[in-house]
Every structure is written in C-alpha cells, then in structure tokens.
Amino acid sequence: MAEELTDTDNMQFVEAIQVTEKKKLCLRCGNNREELFFRSPCSRCNKEECLYCRNCIMMGKITECSKLFFSPSTTSTKHQRSTYLAWKGELSLGQKVASDKLHQAVKDKKDLLLWAVAGSGKTEMMFKGMNEVLINGGRLCVASPRVDVCLELFPRLQQVFPDVEMVCLYGDSADVYNGERFVVATTHQLVRFCEAFDVVFIDEVDAFPYAKDPFLEYAVQKAQLSTGCSIFITATPDRKWQKECDRGKRNFVKVPARYHRKQLPVPKKVWIGDWKKGLQKGNVSKITIQWIRQKLSEGCPVLLFFPEIKVMLQVAIILEKMGFGPLLTVHSADPERKEKVQQMRDGTIRLLCSTTILERGVTFTNVQVGVFGSEGRIFTESALVQISGRAGRKMEYPRGDVLFFHDGVSKNMALAISQIKMMNKLGKRQGLLDEE
Ligand SMILES: [Zn+2]
Ligand SMILES: [Zn+2]
Structure with a gap:
C-alpha cells in the first residue's frame, strides 16, 4: 500500500x-x-x-x-477560497431542499441519509456540501460500491470543482494516492484510509457490498475523522433504516420526486400463472408476449428482468423463435456487458433481457420495463423499486410501463409498490409534482 x-x-x-x-x-x-x-x-x-x-x-x-494512509485533521489555510464550485446549473425545488439539508449536516458534522428517488438528480444535491468541506480546507471522499459509477462521477466532479486536486481510486486503477483532498473511490478502497476525511459520501449505501459487509462499515467509520461525518445516499434504504427514519432516530432528508416533476411510474401486477410449467413446454404467457409486441411496435425499447440466468435464456430462445429479434441477454459475469448496454442505448437493439445486474445505474430513453417471475426471492423490495426506477427517467419521456409478471404476489412486490406510491403522495403534498 x-x-x-x-x-x-x-x-x-x-x-x-x-x-x-x-x-x-x-x-x-x-x-x-x-x-x-x-x-x-x-x-x-x-x-x-x-x-x-x-x-x-x-x-x-x-x-x-504495511501502513495505512493517515491524514489527521491538518486543515490547511493555504487552500482556503470563498468557493470551489464552478457549476452554474439550477436545482429543482426538491433538490434544493436536500442540498440545503446536506450542507447543514456537513456544517454541523452530523451524519445524514439522503433518500432520493431514482431520477431525482442526486449528484447535484451534493455539490454545496462538498464545497463547504473544501472551502474549510477539509478533505472528502465519494465512495460507491460500483466502479462504473466512480468512472462516470469522476470527470463530472472534475468539471464541477476544476481547481481541486482530485483522484479516482479503484481495484485496478492506474492512479495512486498522493494526498489529494478530493477522492472518488470504490468502497473497498476506503480500507486503505485511516482518519483521513472530514466527510465521506457513500453512494448506494444499500447496495452490495456495503450492506452485507460489516468490515466495510467499519472501514467507513475509520476512514473519516472522529470529528467528521458520513452522508449516506440511496433511493432504497433497507427496512431497518426506513424504520429509524420513521421513529426520528436517523437524520435524513427525502426527495420524493424526480427533477422533471412527473410521478414515478407505479408498477402494475400481471398474473401469468405457472410460468415454470409453461417454459418446460416452450411457452411464454400470451399476455407477456402481447405486451412486448405492442411496446416494440410503438417504437419503445423493452427491458425485461429475470430471476435467474437459466429462466432468462429459456425465454430468450422462445422469443427469438417467435421472431422477436434481434435481442440480447446480459448478466453479471457477461464480459460483453458494457457493449450490450451501449447497443441498447444506441437503439441498435430494442429488446434487452437482464438479470438484476441492470437494476440500477442505467438509463435508456423511453424504456418499458417488465419483470418476469417478479415473485422470485431475488427481487427484494429495493431491487423492485430500483428496477421500476428505470422507467420514465427522461424529461422527454417521463412515463413508461412497469409490469410485474407474476405467479402470486410476494410481500416484496407489495412493499415496493407501496413505497413508490408513498413517494408520489409525498411529492404531491410537497408541491414537487406537476398536475397530471
Ligand atoms: Zn512483513
Ligand atoms: Zn484485519
């Protein structure tokens, strides 16, 4: 190290x-x-x-x-400026509320959960708080469990804070750490730091591997100064955190609406019977087929989620035989994952089948979303909320279907739908949504 x-x-x-x-x-x-x-x-x-x-x-x-990086609170005055923020964009009303609350949390050195729905524009909500750390001569780290997110975030943050020394650290990155004040890193990289940051921003705090790994939780604690704080960011906090918010035991701010001021698409439940039996006979439910056909004929790209690779491949073969094509399948171990996602973005393919790997982080314009076998255990409440969050993200296409094709409604399906409805209600009440 x-x-x-x-x-x-x-x-x-x-x-x-x-x-x-x-x-x-x-x-x-x-x-x-x-x-x-x-x-x-x-x-x-x-x-x-x-x-x-x-x-x-x-x-x-x-x-x-071995040694760990250690930068005790040596707030230097040589860095101090009135602002480092070069961003001139405008925040939506919901973004502004969150941005102010986050700014205050940084000032008070208080942990905060930023609970912002998919498509609300969470990155912009962090700028003011980040700037606060920097103008006080402090250090900060933005950590995400996923390398893709770090790679996307890094150039963007460099533009927003052009005069701050910044580094991006991940598993096989060529960059080395030279004491930069602004670090973008995968959560695993945090283990290399000890009392190094005034504020740690942790993106997708509910996502693997942070949620399942107590060491990483410890690593986050240790990476920040004892006088520092953490900002946790997610669209889908787990049940425990949700309850802590309800009971006033956790400092949080909720952003229930998207920046384009349209409601979140509410998933519809569609019963398709014993689809496993159907697959054995080489059939996919008519209602699913009809929906796919209709959406494709309307010119919309279709994103289908599956509970297992095997089921996905079975369905893909059937769809291809029926003349739906070209279509692609993608899963976590797929070496061509990036290229396939790009083809869907470019519109060279219109039908993409995926495991939960694409549940977050991807945006396809005007995409229509189906979840096949949505009662499967892999589809947790947060997975289903994230999946539903793929639809209607763009200003030009703020709506989209989200269909749960199921053989029996699971508890997670019900929880996900009620969470989305609750956010819409809250968004309306706070005046963050346009009249439909
Ligand atoms: Zn040794
Ligand atoms: Zn150890």
Whole structure:
C-alpha cells in the first residue's frame, strides 16, 4: 500500500496492525481477536515471521509491516477560497431542499441519509456540501460500491470543482494516492484510509457490498475523522433504516420526486400463472408476449428482468423463435456487458433481457420495463423499486410501463409498490409534482 506512493511529502502513515504487549489490533478491519492473527514469511519486509490478519484476508493480506494512509485533521489555510464550485446549473425545488439539508449536516458534522428517488438528480444535491468541506480546507471522499459509477462521477466532479486536486481510486486503477483532498473511490478502497476525511459520501449505501459487509462499515467509520461525518445516499434504504427514519432516530432528508416533476411510474401486477410449467413446454404467457409486441411496435425499447440466468435464456430462445429479434441477454459475469448496454442505448437493439445486474445505474430513453417471475426471492423490495426506477427517467419521456409478471404476489412486490406510491403522495403534498 504505502509503496504505491510516488510523492509522500504531505502524507502520514499509521501501522496497519498495532501490536502491544497485551493485544493486537488490525486497523483495517478492527479485528482484535488473538486467534485470528498468524505469522508467515513476508516478501515485503523479508522477515520470516511477519504478523498478518486473517479476518480481512479476502481484501488482500495486511501485515504488520504495511501502513495505512493517515491524514489527521491538518486543515490547511493555504487552500482556503470563498468557493470551489464552478457549476452554474439550477436545482429543482426538491433538490434544493436536500442540498440545503446536506450542507447543514456537513456544517454541523452530523451524519445524514439522503433518500432520493431514482431520477431525482442526486449528484447535484451534493455539490454545496462538498464545497463547504473544501472551502474549510477539509478533505472528502465519494465512495460507491460500483466502479462504473466512480468512472462516470469522476470527470463530472472534475468539471464541477476544476481547481481541486482530485483522484479516482479503484481495484485496478492506474492512479495512486498522493494526498489529494478530493477522492472518488470504490468502497473497498476506503480500507486503505485511516482518519483521513472530514466527510465521506457513500453512494448506494444499500447496495452490495456495503450492506452485507460489516468490515466495510467499519472501514467507513475509520476512514473519516472522529470529528467528521458520513452522508449516506440511496433511493432504497433497507427496512431497518426506513424504520429509524420513521421513529426520528436517523437524520435524513427525502426527495420524493424526480427533477422533471412527473410521478414515478407505479408498477402494475400481471398474473401469468405457472410460468415454470409453461417454459418446460416452450411457452411464454400470451399476455407477456402481447405486451412486448405492442411496446416494440410503438417504437419503445423493452427491458425485461429475470430471476435467474437459466429462466432468462429459456425465454430468450422462445422469443427469438417467435421472431422477436434481434435481442440480447446480459448478466453479471457477461464480459460483453458494457457493449450490450451501449447497443441498447444506441437503439441498435430494442429488446434487452437482464438479470438484476441492470437494476440500477442505467438509463435508456423511453424504456418499458417488465419483470418476469417478479415473485422470485431475488427481487427484494429495493431491487423492485430500483428496477421500476428505470422507467420514465427522461424529461422527454417521463412515463413508461412497469409490469410485474407474476405467479402470486410476494410481500416484496407489495412493499415496493407501496413505497413508490408513498413517494408520489409525498411529492404531491410537497408541491414537487406537476398536475397530471
Ligand atoms: Zn484485519
Ligand atoms: Zn512483513
């Protein structure tokens, strides 16, 4: 880690594994259980018995000779300016409320959950708060679980803050950290930092891997100064966080409406019976077929989600036989994922079948969305809300179908639909939606 650095003038380091007579502590993952520390020959320090931590070994071996980046609160005055923000755009009413609340949270150094629906324009809501950190000479990090998001965000933020030294860090990025004040990184990269940031912005906090990985939660805590705070951003907080908001136990701001001021499309439930049996006989329900045919004939691209790769491939073959084509299928391990998504964007294909991998982060103009077998367990409440959020995102096409093709309504389907309806209601009440 430390050896990756080229210019270490302003950087400080801290031993990754703290060893005292009585106990050992891995600063990367917080492990202090004696039985989880082992010794092995080390190629870094050449010691025969270099201590390492077993608890966080899946993130790469951390040894007692490794160091973590450490930049204690050295707020320098040399950076101070009245503003760093070069963005001249305008915020919608809903965005402005959130932007102000976030700005205040940064000032008060208070954690905040930014609960903003898909298509609300969350990035712009962060600018003012980010600027606040920078004008006070502080450091900040924007972390996302997905590399694609980091790569998309980085050039955009560079334009918005053109005079701030900025770096983008992810698994195989060529960039090294040289103490830049503004870091865009995958959540996994946070483990390399210790008390380094005044504010950490965590995008898609509900998404893999943050939600399922307690080490990463620890890593976020550790990456920020003890006097710092975190801004958590998501369109779909989990049940626990939703309840904490309801009970006043969590500082949050809700943005229930999209920037284009049209309602979120509410999913419709369409019963298609025992579709598994149908597939065995080579059939896909008529009602699904009719819908796809109609939407394609209207010139709309169609995005179909499936609970499993196997089901997706079965349906794709049937659709192709029926003359629906050209169509493409995409899943997480698909090496051509990016190219296929681009083809759909370019309009060279009109029908894309996907697993939940495309549930977030993609925008296709005027897309119509179907979820086949929506009762499947993989379709959690948040997955279904995210999927529904693919429709109607563009100003020119603010509407779109979202159909749940099912064989029995699941609890998650019901929860997702009521969450979307609740957001629309709130948006109306707050005057964030145009009359339909
Ligand atoms: Zn560890
Ligand atoms: Zn070593």
